[in-house]
Amino acid sequence: MGDRIKDIGEFGLIGRIQHLLSREGCVDPAVTLSLGDDSASFQPREGCEILVTCDSMVEGRHYLPGKMNPMEIGRRAMTMNISDIGAMGGVPRYALISLGLNEDTPVSDIEELYRGFLDVLRDFEASIVGGNLTKVDGAEFIDITLIGETERGKVIRRDSAREGDAIVVTGYPGHSAAGLELLLSKEHSDESIADHPLVQAYKRPTHRAREGKAIADSGLASAMIDTSDGFAGDLGHICEGSGLGAILYVDQLPLSDALRKISGKLRKDPYDFVLGSSDDYELIITCAPDHIRKIQDLIESLSNVLVTEVGRIGGDSHRICLCYPDGSEKDAIVSGWDHFVEGKRDAEQRNG
Amino acid sequence: MGDRIKDIGEFGLIGRIQHLLSREGCVDPAVTLSLGDDSASFQPREGCEILVTCDSMVEGRHYLPGKMNPMEIGRRAMTMNISDIGAMGGVPRYALISLGLNEDTPVSDIEELYRGFLDVLRDFEASIVGGNLTKVDGAEFIDITLIGETERGKVIRRDSAREGDAIVVTGYPGHSAAGLELLLSKEHSDESIADHPLVQAYKRPTHRAREGKAIADSGLASAMIDTSDGFAGDLGHICEGSGLGAILYVDQLPLSDALRKISGKLRKDPYDFVLGSSDDYELIITCAPDHIRKIQDLIESLSNVLVTEVGRIGGDSHRICLCYPDGSEKDAIVSGWDHFVEGKRDAEQRNG
Numbered sequence: 001m002g003d004r005i006k007d008i009g010e011f012g013l014i015g016r017i018q019h020l021l022s023r024e025g026c027v028d029p030a031v032t033l034s035l036g037d038d039s040a041s042f043q044p045r046e047g048c049e050i051l052v053t054c055d056s057m058v059e060g061r062h063y064l065p066g067k068m069n070p071m072e073i074g075r076r077a078m079t080m081n082i083s084d085i086g087a088m089g090g091v092p093r094y095a096l097i098s099l100g101l102n103e104d105t106p107v108s109d110i111e112e113l114y115r116g117f118l119d120v121l122r123d124f125e126a127s128i129v130g131g132n133l134t135k136v137d138g139a140e141f142i143d144i145t146l147i148g149e150t151e152r153g154k155v156i157r158r159d160s161a162r163e164g165d166a167i168v169v170t171g172y173p174g175h176s177a178a179g180l181e182l183l184l185s186k187e188h189s190d191e192s193i194a195d196h197p198l199v200q201a202y203k204r205p206t207h208r209a210r211e212g213k214a215i216a217d218s219g220l221a222s223a224m225i226d227t228s229d230g231f232a233g234d235l236g237h238i239c240e241g242s243g244l245g246a247i248l249y250v251d252q253l254p255l256s257d258a259l260r261k262i263s264g265k266l267r268k269d270p271y272d273f274v275l276g277s278s279d280d281y282e283l284i285i286t287c288a289p290d291h292i293r294k295i296q297d298l299i300e301s302l303s304n305v306l307v308t309e310v311g312r313i314g315g316d317s318h319r320i321c322l323c324y325p326d327g328s329e330k331d332a333i334v335s336g337w338d339h340f341v342e343g344k345r346d347a348e349q350r351n352g
Numbered sequence: 353m354g355d356r357i358k359d360i361g362e363f364g365l366i367g368r369i370q371h372l373l374s375r376e377g378c379v380d381p382a383v384t385l386s387l388g389d390d391s392a393s394f395q396p397r398e399g400c401e402i403l404v405t406c407d408s409m410v411e412g413r414h415y416l417p418g419k420m421n422p423m424e425i426g427r428r429a430m431t432m433n434i435s436d437i438g439a440m441g442g443v444p445r446y447a448l449i450s451l452g453l454n455e456d457t458p459v460s461d462i463e464e465l466y467r468g469f470l471d472v473l474r475d476f477e478a479s480i481v482g483g484n485l486t487k488v489d490g491a492e493f494i495d496i497t498l499i500g501e502t503e504r505g506k507v508i509r510r511d512s513a514r515e516g517d518a519i520v521v522t523g524y525p526g527h528s529a530a531g532l533e534l535l536l537s538k539e540h541s542d543e544s545i546a547d548h549p550l551v552q553a554y555k556r557p558t559h560r561a562r563e564g565k566a567i568a569d570s571g572l573a574s575a576m577i578d579t580s581d582g583f584a585g586d587l588g589h590i591c592e593g594s595g596l597g598a599i600l601y602v603d604q605l606p607l608s609d610a611l612r613k614i615s616g617k618l619r620k621d622p623y624d625f626v627l628g629s630s631d632d633y634e635l636i637i638t639c640a641p642d643h644i645r646k647i648q649d650l651i652e653s654l655s656n657v658l659v660t661e662v663g664r665i666g667g668d669s670h671r672i673c674l675c676y677p678d679g680s681e682k683d684a685i686v687s688g689w690d691h692f693v694e695g696k697r698d699a700e701q702r703n704g
Contacts, residue, residue, distance in 0.1 A: 037511070042404075141488070147402075
């Protein structure tokens with residue numbers, strides 16, 4: 001039985017983390033001071049713009065310790081922050097990790113959590129430069145601040161979509177939500193479920209930060225956001241920020257065979273997964289219609305992620321209209337994670 | 353009865369915070385994107401070094417809701433982060449606020465908390481540029497990431513003290529700890545206690561960020577740290593980082609009449625307060641002995657804070673030796689806040 005946090009104390013735990021980072025982390029020459037002083041410090045590159053984001057995950061609310069191991073939890077927590085930097089067109093560089101921990105937590109779990117952070121930071125040679133540890137008696141929490149850089153003026157905002165722009169989305173929004181539901185469904189909770197591609201989409205989410213940066217560098221997009229609040233929720237943020245509406249062609253929405261099949265088993269409409277709350281960290285991009293092909297080519301040159309044109313910016317302001325092949329129309333219910341309202345919250349007030 | 357968080361939801365609360373910040377916060381032209389996108393962004397100044405620190409406060413552990421109002425809690429949380437930036441010689445610029453909140457918390461409490469943040473940020477024209485809100489069922493938490501700037505190469509570290517350096521301290525370390533004990537003591541828990549200067553030192557702590565920056569600019573100090581882990585604990589960090597020891601002259605330690613009097617009432621040795629864990633956010637500065645007077649003059653030119661020479665860097669490595677006027681000596685027990693060990697933790701292993 002290994003050490004628990006209370007056996008080695010805060011300073012002992014800091015020592016263990018520093019040791020792990022020095023062996024397994026990245027060393028960035030621009031970092032002038034890392035863990036172990038009042039603040040970390042680094043030299044920003046000439047002509048850069050600094051991006052900074054933070055996101056929290058609370059045990060039992062954003063992750064399920066029984067369903068994910070500490071390395072998976074670490075990966076997911078860092079991925080959601082990397083996605084935020086990537087959705088602005090930036091490259092992640094420096095992370096600060098603030099943890100609220102129970103004294104009985106095994107030290108090896110914390111080391112695995114950090115290995116999860118490093119596993120996704122390593123692709124960018126990004127480093128963990130600081131943080132904070134504190135004791136909590138109830139639910140543990142992970143709060144990450146991630147600092148990134150872009151070339152000055154290359155940031156892509158969410159509030160700059162233009163009337164008539166095409167709406168493009170990467171990957172398969174909804175996979176993560178369906179995977180979570182599968183993981184939680186009693187009916188299907190057997191060993192084999194863990195390897196299901198949709199469950200993997202939940203447990204090991206990907207980000208599109210490389211793609212986001214390439215799009216930013218290209219200057220082809222008018223607006224961009226990641227789908228951390230769900231496809232319709234985040235398209236809603238673009239519409240709200242830009243003071244416009246959107247039209248989605250339902251038959252063009254990316255829907256995998258896997259999602260179609262699992263939706264049937266779960267007795268759900270697959271489009272509820274595609275449009276609803278889901279932690280997929282895909283990108284929604286708006287662009288002039290004649291840039292669609294260029295964006296698809298650009299992303300294909302980097303990865304094999306699907307890039308789908310799904311609609312147009314236009315119609316009534318703040319309204320997302322779903323167009324069906326038979327010509328019928330319906331308003332999308334924009335739902336996103338609202339942590340203070342039970343379950344998912346209909347945010348019709350934002351739509352009209 | 354005003355709104356509670358669950359009445360307006362996460363997005364409603366974000367809206368209220370944005371409204372408050374736009375009216376009462378500072379606008380920095382270097383900020384290119386603030387709250388309301390995936391990340392915030394800003395343009396670093398030419399030739400600057402970026403400092404970044406984070407600190408958490410957990411309800412019931414770092415603050416007592418019944419004993420402090422939300423504005424005081426906000427002030428204290430931001431002050432401890434400003435102190436970390438100041439102890440490096442930096443100027444605070446941008447804050448990100450991550451909150452874990454109960455759904456029943458009144459919205460007005462959160463607004464007051466933000467007013468507390470702004471109250472201390474305003475002195476530096478620093479702004480709140482981002483954050484995160486999440487629901488917790490148990491203890492609420494406040495996690496602040498604060499970003500600062502210094503001129504390149506002006507950062508003062510904790511690990512660069514030199515043999516023979518003088519040790520100088522600002523203000524009266526221990527006031528905050530004594531104030532907290534007074535506040536919690538049943539014997540003295542009456543209305544008038546709230547106005548006691550030591551209780552005020554706990555409830556409205558000051559930072560020495562302006563003084564820290566002036567010292568950094570002057571190049572007079574060899575090492576610097578704030579006393580967030582208590583005087584002996586943080587002097588211990590300097591010794592540990594620098595691979596040296598320290599000698600403290602007990603009769604030179606700053607001890608106010610107020611602390612002496614309250615220690616008597618509390619039946620405590622006043623030097624236990626001065627040396628032990630206390631959230632004072634004073635500065636410990638090491639410097640060549642012939643710089644002491646210059647540092648005192650420099651700080652006096654900015655504020656009326658006391659600056660006291662209290663000892664020398666030297667003696668056995670990693671040992672803090674207390675010298676009494678009668679010539680006797682004693683090792684200081686270096687105690688600092690260790691959140692995972694009950695109460696305060698003797699960290700003798702760090703001292704020998």
